[in-house]
Structure formats: C-alpha cells, structure tokens
Amino acid sequence: xxxxxxxxxxxxxxxxxxxxxxxxxxxxxxxxxxxxxxxxxxxxxxxxxxxxxxxxxxxxxxxxxxxxxxxxxxxxxxxxxxxxxxxxxxxxxxxxxxxxxxxxxxxxxxxxxxxxxxxxxxxxxxxxxxxxxxxxxxxxxxxxxxxxxxxxxxxxxxxxxxxxxxxxxxxxxxxxxxxxxxxxxxxxxxxxxxxxxxxxxxxxxxxxxxxxxxxxxxxxxxxxxxxxxxxxxxxxxxxxxxxxxxxxxxxxxxxxxxxxxxxxxxxxxxxxxxxxxxxxxxxxxxxxxxxxxxxxxxxxxxxxxxxxxxxxxxxxxxxxxxxxxxxxxxxxxxxxxxxxxxxxxxxxxxxxxxxxxxxxxxxxxxxxxxxxxxxxxxxxxxxxxxxxxxxxxxxxxxxxxxxxxxxxxxxxxxxxxxxxxxxxxxxxxxxxxxxxxxxxxxxxxxxxxxxxxxxxxxxxxxxxxxxxxxxxxx
Numbered sequence: 134x135x136x137x138x139x140x141x142x143x144x145x146x147x148x149x150x151x152x153x154x155x156x157x158x159x160x161x162x163x164x165x166x167x168x169x170x171x172x173x174x175x176x177x178x179x180x181x182x183x184x185x186x187x188x189x190x191x192x193x194x195x196x197x198x199x200x201x202x203x204x205x206x207x208x209x210x211x212x213x214x215x216x217x218x219x220x221x222x223x224x225x226x227x228x229x230x231x232x233x234x235x236x237x238x239x240x241x242x243x244x245x246x247x248x249x250x251x252x253x254x255x256x257x258x259x260x261x262x263x264x265x266x267x268x269x270x271x272x273x274x275x276x277x278x279x280x281x282x283x284x285x286x287x288x289x290x291x292x293x294x295x296x297x298x299x300x301x302x303x304x305x306x307x308x309x310x311x312x313x314x315x316x317x318x319x320x321x322x323x324x325x326x327x328x329x330x331x332x333x334x335x336x337x338x339x340x341x342x343x344x345x346x347x348x349x350x351x352x353x354x355x356x357x358x359x360x361x362x363x364x365x366x367x368x369x370x371x372x373x374x375x376x377x378x379x380x381x382x383x384x385x386x387x388x389x390x391x392x393x394x395x396x397x398x399x400x401x402x403x404x405x406x407x408x409x410x411x412x413x414x415x416x417x418x419x420x421x422x423x424x425x426x427x428x429x430x431x432x433x434x435x436x437x438x439x440x441x442x443x444x445x446x447x448x449x450x451x452x453x454x455x456x457x458x459x460x461x462x463x464x465x466x467x468x469x470x471x472x473x474x475x476x477x478x479x480x481x482x483x484x485x486x487x488x489x490x491x492x493x494x495x496x497x498x499x500x501x502x503x504x505x506x507x508x509x510x511x512x513x514x515x516x517x518x519x520x521x522x523x524x525x526x527x528x529x530x531x532x533x534x535x536x537x538x539x540x541x542x543x544x545x546x547x548x549x550x551x552x553x554x555x556x557x558x559x560x561x562x563x564x565x566x567x568x569x570x571x572x573x574x575x576x577x578x579x580x581x582x583x584x585x586x587x588x589x590x591x592x593x594x595x596x597x598x599x600x601x602x603x604x605x606x607x
Contacts, residue, residue, distance in 0.1 A: 155190055159198040167207050167218050171240055171561070176218045178208070187593045240561030241598035245391060245540035245586030252505065252592070253453050257497050258488060265487035273487065277479035279472045281308025281460075282486040288493040289460055293446070296499075297422055298432030300439045301462045307471050308481050310457040312418055315445050316341055319381070319416060320348030321474045322467065328380020331416075334362045335575035336392055341383065341418075342572065350380070354572035360397040361389055364404040381414040382407070387422045387431045391570050391584045393534015393542055395431050404434070408441035414464075415442040421450045423502045425537040426510045440464045448489060450539060450588070451502055456485055509539055512587040512595055516541060519599045520606070528607050539588035542567065549607045550581040556605035557583075562598070564605075 166172040179187065181195040188195075199216050202208040210216045273282065280286065286303040293299035309315045323331065331350045333342060335357040342352045356363040367382060382404060386396035396404075408415050417434045425431070435444040444462035452458075458481065463471055492498045517532050520543065531544040545553060550566040557564040567582035590598045 156194050156197050156201075159188075159190075159194065160201050163198060163202055164205070164207055167202075172218050174218050174220045177214075178216045178218070180215065239563035241594060241601055242563045242589045243557075243585050243587070243598060243602065244563050244565055244589070245584055247454060247586070248450050248452075248505065248539060248588045249508070249591060250453055250455075250589075252508065254497070254501050257501070258452075258492070261491040261495065261497060262484065262488040265491040266484060269483075269487055273483055277483060279475045279477060279479055280304075280306065280468070281479055281481060282483060282490065284490040285486045285493075286460075288490040289446075292493050292498070293433075293444070293462065297419065297444075297446075298436040299444050299462055300436055301444070302465075305439075305463050305465055305468055307461045307463060307468065307475065308479070308486060309459045309461060309475065310481055311449060311454065311459040312420060312445050312447050313340060313344065315459055315461045316383075316416070317344050317348065318461070318471050318474045319414075319443065320345050320350055322470050323380040323414075324349040325470075325474075326380065328413075331380060332367060332382040333572065334384065334389065335572050335577040336567070336570045337383070337385070337390060337572070338570065345383075352572070354575040354577075355382070357389075357392070357575070357577045359394070361386075361392075361394045361400060362396060364396070364400040364407065367404065367407040368410075381416050383416045383418065384434070385418045385420065386434045387419055388425075388537045389534075390418070390420065390538075391534070391540060391542060391567065393536070393538060393540070395428075395536075396434075401434055401437065405438045405441060409438065413441070414467075416445065417442055418445050420445075420447060421538045422446070423451055424506055424509060424539060426506070426513065427536045431537075435462060440466075443467070451498070451505065452489075456489070457481065458485060458489055508592070509588060513541065515595065515599060516585065516587055516602075519603055523603060523606065530606060540584055540586040543583050543585055543606070545581040545583065546607055547581050550583065553583055553605050553607065557602075560601045560605050562601050562605065564602070 163172070172178075178184070178199070181192050181199060185192040185195045199208060199210065203210050203216070207219055208216055209219050283303065285308060286306040289306055290301040290303045293301050309318065320331070329349070329351060331345050331352055332355055333345075333352045335354045345352050355366050362384060364382070364384070384396065384404060386401055389396065404415050407413065415434060419433055422431075422433070433444055435442040439462075441464065443464065445459065446462075447459040448456050449459070461471065489498075492501075513535055517535065520530055520532050523530070528546045532541050533544060534540070534542045550568060554564060554566045565584050567580055567584055570584065571577075571579065585602065587595070
C-alpha cells in the first residue's frame with residue numbers, strides 16, 4: 134500500500150497560481166526531490182488521490198504531474214505496482230556538459246522565527262484588502278505621515294490594550310517594517326542622545342546585537358537563570374559603566390528568546406525601577422505574545438510604566454514576515470524623534486497597513502491567532518511526545534520553554550550540541566544549537582541544547598521533520 138506524503142517526509146511548498154501553475158510547481162518539486170536523492174530510486178509514491186488530499190489540490194493535477202514525470206523518465210508507472218521513482222537517472226544527451234550541482238536546500242527547516250507560511254489566510258486577507266482599498270480616501274495613497282496610517286494606529290491601540298494590556302495612544306504609535314527596523318530607529322535615537330550602552334539578555338538574536346553595535350551602542354549581557362534575565366544586576370552594571378552612558382535594556386519578558394521563560398514579576402519591576410531612576414528605557418520585544426498554551430496570559434511590561442517602556446510588536450509570527458509590518462508604542466517624549474529618524478514620509482506599504490487595520494477591527498486577526506494557536510499547540514505536543522518516546526536506554530533530553538511561542542529548547546547531554554547540529558545537516562535538517570544565540574561575553578554557564586522551531590514546516594511535513602529530528606538526537 135502506498136504511503137501518505139507525510140510519511141515520506143518530503144516538504145513541498147506549492148503556490149496557488151491556478152491549475153497550470155500548480156501542475157508545473159508540483160512537477161518541478163517532484164523532479165527536484167528525485168534529482169537530489171530525497172526520493173530514492175524505487176520509492177513508491179502516494180496514489181494521486183492520496184497526494185491530492187495531502188496537498189489540498191485537485192486529483193487531476195497530481196495525475197498530470199505524474200504523467201509528465203513518467204514521460205521524462207523520472208518515474209515509472211505499472212499496473213498493480215503504482216507509481217515509483219525510476220531505478221536509474223535519465224541519461225544526459227551526448228556532448229552536453231554536466232550541470233553544476235546547486236547547494237542542496239534542507240529538507241526541513243527547524244530554525245525558529247518563522248510561522249507556517251502555507252497557513253497564511255489568503256482569502257480573508259484578500260477580502261480585507263478589497264474592503265480597505267474601497268474605503269480608503271484618496272489621500273491615503275500619498276506619501277503619508279511617517280508614523281504610519283491613522284487607521285492602523287487606532288486599530289492597534291484598541292487591540293493591544295485588549296489583548297496585551299498595553300496602554301497606547303494612537304498618537305504614540307509608529308508603524309515600522311518589523312522589530313529589526315524598530316530597533317534600528319531606536320538605536321539611532323539612543324546614539325544621538327549620547328547613550329553608548331544597551332544592556333541585553335545573555336541569549337538572544339545576534340542580528341539585534343549587531344545592529345545596535347553598528348549604530349554605535351555597545352551591548353552588555355545581563356545574567357540569566359531559571360527565573361529569566363536577572364534585571365537586578367542593572368543597577369550594579371550601570372554604576373560600573375556610567376549612568377549617562379547606559380541608555381536602555383532590551384528584554385523579551387513575556388517569552389524569553391530563545392530560552393522560553395517568563396521574566397519573574399520581581400525582575401519586571403526591577404527593570405522599570407532602573408529606568409525611572411536613571412532616565413533609561415526598557416525596550417520590550419513582544420515578538421510572539423499572542424501564542425500561549427499552558428498558562429494565563431502574561432501582560433505587557435509596558436503597562437507598568439508607559440513613560441519608560443517602549444513596546445515593540447510585529448505581525449511576522451501571527452501572519453507572515455513578508456508583510457513587513459511592525460509597530461512601536463513609544464513614550465510621548467520619543468515620538469517626534471523616532472518619526473524623524475524613520476524619515477519624512479511613510480516607508481511602509483499603505484495598502485498592507487490599511488488591510489491589517491481592517492483585519493484587526495473586523496475580528497479576522499483574532500480568528501487567525503486562535504486558529505494558529507491550536508495548530509502550533511498540536512505540533513508542540515507532538516514534539517514533546519516524540520522526544521518522550523525515545524528508547525529507555527537513550528540519554529535523557531528535557532524539553533523546555535514550551536508554554537508559549539513557536540519553538541522549544543531541547544536540553545542535551547553535556548558536550549553533544551555540536552555533534553547533534555552536524556548530524557542534522559546530514560539528515561537534511563536546518564537546526565540551530567543554543568550556542569548560536571549566546572552573547573560572546575555572557576557570564577552565564579554555557580548549556581548544550583538545540584532550539585527547535587516548530588512553526589515553519591508545512592502541516593503535511595511535520596511528522597517527517599519530527600522523525601528526522603529524533604534520528605539526530607543522542
């Protein structure tokens with residue numbers, strides 16, 4: 134009996150561009166899987182009915198793609214034995230030079246930071262875009278306020294107050310193209326004010342630290358333990374530096390990235406107290422605050438003191454990073470400076486801003502988040518179950534940071550992280566070790582672990598990605 138596509142563990146990404154486009158896309162994807170060895174000679178493919186159901190496309194589209202590849206010699210089809218990968222490669226025409234082999238893409242991407250792009254709500258987004266464009270005034274298509282469209286800022290103020298406990302005035306919101314863009318703006322403002330140091334967490338994104346450094350701000354890591362980042366050390370660290378030089382602290386309090394812990398309430402208060410005493414800023418990166426599973430919602434830190442906390446949010450996890458939409462909720466004293474650094478005109482797409490505003494005000498955004506939350510929770514549960522089902526004699530592996538978000542941390546036996554990451558390459562897995570996120574000057578004791586993003590693989594490929602992951606674990 135032919136296997137389902139999910140059990141073959143091959144991830145196909147098809148763009149819905151009509152029947153002809155789907156047929157061509159499926160044919161190209163299958164041909165590439167055979168050419169690169171991801172589908173070995175003799176492998177029996179799913180029936181056209183099964184594959185069509187797995188991919189959510191018409192059965193005739195699959196049958197036509199199979200027929201094309203049989204005609205080209207990549208597949209064979211015999212009555213009673215189904216469709217299989219041909220036992221030998223198609224011969225190259227005489228006198229032609231062999232093609233240079235392109236670097237092979239990973240079969241499965243388990244690097245954190247991206248949602249399941251195949252689940253983007255295309256139909257709902259298109260309907261919202263039509264309504265937004267129909268209702269938009271003509272002036273909306275001009276250069277625009279650098280803070281962003283007022284419709285989106287008003288919609289965000291209401292949503293963030295309700296869903297995240299953010300105290301937001303639409304006039305204090307600046308739309309940007311993501312959290313990285315927001316940090317670049319803030320780093321420039323801090324540097325212009327003479328701040329030379331930004332305190333950061335011991336574990337975090339290298340890209341964020343790099344852009345702070347490029348803007349002229351040194352980064353100093355704070356200690357990390359089971360209660361999260363130790364913000365109590367801010368006072369001593371500031372005294373050791375210079376109160377005027379220490380301009381801000383960058384935190385992920387609702388779901389520490391990548392460790393997954395929630396910042397303890399005493400440490401939340403300590404960060405705000407430090408900002409009040411020194412005149413510094415807390416930069417709150419709330420990158421995936423909507424995705425929580427086994428705990429009560431953790432409100433935004435910004436609600437404690439809107440005059441000293443900058444709230445940073447994004448649609449990259451809830452919808453898609455390709456929209457390039459994020460936002461800053463700023464203390465009133467920072468609005469003009471940040472708008473000036475962003476530029477004299479709005480540089481974020483107006484139509485996408487208007488569409489997101491429509492999405493928020495009609496409840497479509499809430500429905501999308503609820504649906505995604507259920508899907509990612511199922512994936513997380515499958516990950517935990519797969520690790521727990523390893524043989525009893527295998528070394529113990531603890532899965533942590535799973536109460537929220539789109540990734541988990543797998544704690545490994547000491548000294549095994551490098552070996553596991555290398556093995557992942559051979560299994561066609563894109564996987565990061567925890568060390569990739571550790572600040573080079575962190576005093577925290579290094580941990581052996583891998584950070585597994587479970588948002589990116591398409592739904593039909595998740596089971597195969599899990600099996601490949603378990604094969605590389607010690």
